[in-house]
Amino acid sequence: MLYGPLLVWLLISALGPFDTVQGPSSKLLYVHVPTVWIAYLAYTLTFIYSLLYLIKKNPKYDSRAVANAKSGVLFTGTTLIAGSVWGKFTWGTWWVWGDARLNLTAILLLVYLGYLASRRFSDDIAKTAKNSSFIGIFGIIQIPILHFSVIWWRSVHQQASILSQETVSSGDAPMSPDILTTLLISVLLVTLVHVFLSKKYRITADQIWDDYLNPKSRAKI
Amino acid sequence: MKKNLFFILIGIVIIVFASIRIASNNTIYYYTTTEANYLSTSSNERIKLGGFVVSNSVVKGDLGVTEFSITDGNIIMEISFDGFIPELFQDEMGVILDGYFNSGIFYSDDMLVKHDNEYISEDGEVYNVENYKE
Numbered sequence: 001m002l003y004g005p006l007l008v009w010l011l012i013s014a015l016g017p018f019d020t021v022q023g024p025s026s027k028l029l030y031v032h033v034p035t036v037w038i039a040y041l042a043y044t045l046t047f048i049y050s051l052l053y054l055i056k057k058n059p060k061y062d063s064r065a066v067a068n069a070k071s072g073v074l075f076t077g078t079t080l081i082a083g084s085v086w087g088k089f090t091w092g093t094w095w096v097w098g099d100a101r102l103n104l105t106a107i108l109l110l111v112y113l114g115y116l117a118s119r120r121f122s123d124d125i126a127k128t129a130k131n132s133s134f135i136g137i138f139g140i141i142q143i144p145i146l147h148f149s150v151i152w153w154r155s156v157h158q159q160a161s162i163l164s165q166e167t168v169s170s171g172d173a174p175m176s177p178d179i180l181t182t183l184l185i186s187v188l189l190v191t192l193v194h195v196f197l198s199k200k201y202r203i204t205a206d207q208i209w210d211d212y213l214n215p216k217s218r219a220k221i
Numbered sequence: 222m223k224k225n226l227f228f229i230l231i232g233i234v235i236i237v238f239a240s241i242r243i244a245s246n247n248t249i250y251y252y253t254t255t256e257a258n259y260l261s262t263s264s265n266e267r268i269k270l271g272g273f274v275v276s277n278s279v280v281k282g283d284l285g286v287t288e289f290s291i292t293d294g295n296i297i298m299e300i301s302f303d304g305f306i307p308e309l310f311q312d313e314m315g316v317i318l319d320g321y322f323n324s325g326i327f328y329s330d331d332m333l334v335k336h337d338n339e340y341i342s343e344d345g346e347v348y349n350v351e352n353y354k355e
Contacts, residue, residue: 017342022309026340091333092307098250098269103243111236138233145240154250154271156317158338175340 002200005192009034012189016182025089028082030183033162034190036079036105040143042072042194043112050136053129059213062129063205065136067198069115075194076109091156100153104146111139125212251317253293257327265321271335272298276312291316304330 012030019026049065052058083105084094096102115135119128150159160167162183167173173180251271252260260268272291279289287302300318310316315337320329 019340020343021341022336029340090307090309090336092305092309093333096333100243100250104240107236107240107243114232134230135233138237141237142240153245156250156333156335158336161338161340164338174338176342179340179342 002193002196005189005196009186009189009193012182012186016186017176017178019179022090025086028086028089029179030186031082032079032086033183034187035075035082037163037187038190038194039072039075039079039108040147041191042068042075042198043108043140043143045198046072046112046115046136047140050133054133054137059129059209060206062133063202063209064198065133066116066119066205067201069112069136070201071194071198073109073112073116074197075190076105076112080105080109096156099156100149101146101155101157104142104149108139108142108146111135111142115139125209254291254296254298255293257298257322258296260322265323267319267321269317269319270298270300270327270329271315271317273315274310274312279312291318298327299325300327300329302329302332304332306332307334309334309336 009030013027016027016030018024019029045068046065049061049068053061053065083102087096088094115132118132118135119125121131122128147160147163149155150157161174175183251269254270254272257268257270270291272293275290275292275297279287281287285303287306288300289302290297290299292298300320302318302320310332315335317333317335318327318329319331320327322328
């Protein structure tokens with residue numbers, strides 16, 4: 001179930017239409033944009049589940065928070081790599097150190113890597129889970145800063161094409177309909193990839209919690 | 222327990238502070254030509270200058286130097302560029318140049334092409350600015 005959408009997504013990205021000025025490298029749009037949107041989504045879910053875990057103390061919320069963060073980290077990494085390659089083709093460089101959006105995305109990745117690392121500080125999961133939840137909750141602040149960075153600060157990065165005020169208010173995205181359709185299908189497929197991937201991670205996390213709460217279940221094996 | 226929480230909060234504060242700080246330091250990541258017009262005479266300091274390449278202004282000179290003009294729609298400035306030119310460089314494309322002014326000409330050896338957020342495919346409809354604004 002995981003590899004189906006993944007494969008179709010890669011095929012669509014490879015065969016999809018591209019911007020005539022930028023050339024075939026602009027197909028990275030179908031990788032770069034959906035993956036960063038899913039990273040936004042995943043971290044938002046991590047935020048919600050971390051909050052629920054702190055309030056209700058139910059391990060199932062913690063498992064969901066971790067699962068989403070893991071998937072989010074993978075997608076943030078993908079978006080950075082795809083963006084970097086795309087930057088090489090259009091801007092003429094892999095990375096622009098002075099650029100707000102690029103740096104903020106790198107920090108976003110580091111924070112959630114930190115979130116995942118913070119869970120390994122101690123074997124006492126209940127304790128680390130509580131502490132990690134704070135990172136999961138406060139980490140969300142970065143998403144709006146990141147998203148509006150291209151509007152607030154001058155950047156080499158282009159502004160949003162879909163999630164921009166103009167597009168949302170006029171309902172008319174600044175791209176050809178075939179590119180837009182391919183992009184939206186990619187978003188749908190990547191969402192599916194995220195759903196299945198985070199489910200996989202959630203099962204692993206649930207297992208770890210189960211071993212922690214019922215030590216005997218492990219002894220049986 | 223309290224100690225861990227303290228470290229986590231400190232970490233979060235540092236991250237948020239650093240994000241804003243890093244981004245704000247680059248509030249003026251590049252100057253437009255109109256803004257640079259006020260700076261140009263004052264110093265030989267290296268700055269970043271952004272603008273759109275003026276149509277038909279690109280001249281490939283000797284010794285690998287490329288001369289062209291850029292504009293922000295208000296002020297036009299002459300550029301003498303000696304360095305790696307990204308493939309997308311062409312008329313009316315946005316560029317960000319790193320360099321310095323010397324007697325009214327901007328000497329640069331580092332170029333970034335800044336592409337906008339429009340994506341027009343070969344057989345797709347042509348995107349129309351007038352339609353977009355309604």
